[in-house]
Amino acid sequence: MAPPISSNDLLRIFNRLDKNGDGLICVQELKWLLDTIGIQLTMEELESFLEKPSLDFDEFLIFYESMSKQNKGECKGGLVDEHEDEDEDVEIVYMAFKVFDVNGDGFISCEELENVLSRLELWDANRSEVDCRSMIRAYDTNLDGKLDFEEFMNMMLFTN
Template sequence: MCRLGTGDLRRIFENLDRNGDGQVSLEELNWLLEKICVHHSVDELESSIGKPSLNFDEFLHFYDSLSLGGTTRSGGLESPEGNEGDGDQETYLAEAFKVFDLNDDGFISCEELQSVLSRLGLWDERSGRDCNNMIRAYDTNSDGRLDFEEFKSMMLITIS
């Protein structure tokens, strides 16, 4: 999973916290997870998290547990201490690619990247230029979109 910066995570948190109380409910968190194709019930989240809502620091901790390999192929949470092999990493990257490949054509376009970033609350005018630049930076065959191998290269560089 691509690591997001604290500023990006703050924007996501603030977009999820619709009533402005400094807490993200499990329903709000589940809505976000569904948007990125990580499926849990609210009961599963509560069992895993142990409380009905998260403040920003707890949200960061939850994100860290996911970004350290804490999602299984079925979408369940697993311990961040688990070792993921190269096959698991390939599976995670393929699942992440599917999140961005909205029309399932095997490529990620700037429009698809923008759409996913919008759903996560990370889209603004500056991001639009960044989408084009990001695509161009990893588009090794210069076709204006990312195939899986280009996406994988981008993610492995970002994760390292």
């Protein structure tokens, strides 16, 4: 199954956070990103977790993977418990869904999708609303113009 955020998207996020172009993002920039997507950590917790003042892209990827797998079940008897792996995927997608469902109504509208992508600086301001609607339409199985959790999960877990 594909991760909720692709490596290419992670690189774009990293490059946007790296304002001075030195190939590093500092703890403050990382905290801003986490706050933006709804992950609440204190600066002290983040500094303690990272044990360094800044991250290069490879370290950023490791940080992302560790945050994504923070609650993942351990291997049992040398074999991965696939049920726990699926539960973890659903939990990660649900956390992402809550970030996109800005008004908490259980659906992601075009406006909410554009809002969150803009906050993450992943939305090109020159794109038209039609692009956003076509993104939703591709996974909107009940054709109501918005994504419910199941539709969002299908989009996140079954696309490359």
